[in-house]
Amino acid sequence: MNVTLAASGSGQPALGDCFRCPRRGVQTIRVGEISTPGGPGHTAAETPLFACRSCEQDLIVIHQRAHEPPGRRYVPAHPTDPAPSGAAAEEHQRRDTPCGTH
Numbered sequence: 001m002n003v004t005l006a007a008s009g010s011g012q013p014a015l016g017d018c019f020r021c022p023r024r025g026v027q028t029i030r031v032g033e034i035s036t037p038g039g040p041g042h043t044a045a046e047t048p049l050f051a052c053r054s055c056e057q058d059l060i061v062i063h064q065r066a067h068e069p070p071g072r073r074y075v076p077a078h079p080t081d082p083a084p085s086g087a088a089a090e091e092h093q094r095r096d097t098p099c100g101t102h
């Protein structure tokens with residue numbers, strides 16, 4: 001399966017559903033398509049992807065940021081060490097309860 005997105009929307013704007021956000025019945029523009037190649041037992045298919053104006057801009061920003069020089073990135077994409085979560089989540093206060101038989 002291939003997902004092709006064209007950063008600058010192509011085609012005519014049309015009212016429809018945004019594929020990315022819950023907006024329905026808004027002015028959308030075709031930003032790409034999902035395509036599957038044909039093969040034994042199934043035929044090639046293509047599903048157009050329509051995004052609203054807001055999401056189209058978001059996609060362009062994602063695209064631009066993905067290709068910024070690494071030196072400009074302020075936050076590293078992958079933190080090296082995971083932060084310990086819940087320091088005192090489980091206290092080990094194990095007391096030997098006397099069972100009554102001395």
Ligand SMILES: [Zn+2]
Binds near residue numbers: 019022052053054055
């Ligand atoms: Zn949207």
